[in-house]
Amino acid sequence: QVQLAESGGGLVQAGGSLRLSCAASGRTSSRYYMAWFRQAPGKEREFAAGISWSGGSTYYADSVKGRFTISRDNVKNTAYLQMNSLKPEDTAVYYCAADVIHTGWDYRGMDYWGKGTLVTVSS
Numbered sequence: 001q002v003q004l005a006e007s008g009g010g011l012v013q014a015g016g017s018l019r020l021s022c023a024a025s026g027r028t029s030s031r032y033y034m035a036w037f038r039q040a041p042g043k044e045r046e047f048a049a050g051i052s053w054s055g056g057s058t059y060y061a062d063s064v065k066g067r068f069t070i071s072r073d074n075v076k077n078t079a080y081l082q083m084n085s086l087k088p089e090d091t092a093v094y095y096c097a098a099d100v101i102h103t104g105w106d107y108r109g110m111d112y113w114g115k116g117t118l119v120t121v122s123s
Helices: none
Strands: 004-005 010-013 020-026 035-037 046-051 057-062 069-071 079-082 092-099 117-122
Touching: 004 092, 020 035, 020 092, 020 117, 035 057, 035 069, 035 079, 046 079, 057 069
Parallel strands: 010 117
Antiparallel strands: 004 020, 020 079, 035 046, 035 092, 046 057, 069 079, 092 117
């Protein structure tokens, strides 16, 4: 089992930046992909960014490409999401997820989830 805990959410003005963190605990010796998903009110959870075990490969949704950067520190068992040039439409609960056997970025295929952290971007 892997436990994930997000932090770093909050209220920011449009154009501002936030950095989210996701600390993993438990069976952290397993090699797993990590990702950030987000869910706005009334909308389905959507993929935002993902990263391979080594950190050598990163993946982004078109809506965040060029503004968000995902990274990880395997010594600290922590993943990060640096969010720049934030827009009101980025407002959502952001969830960290881990994927032991990576088959894609469908949220229904992820193995472990954090409880989420709220990001609110004001206009």
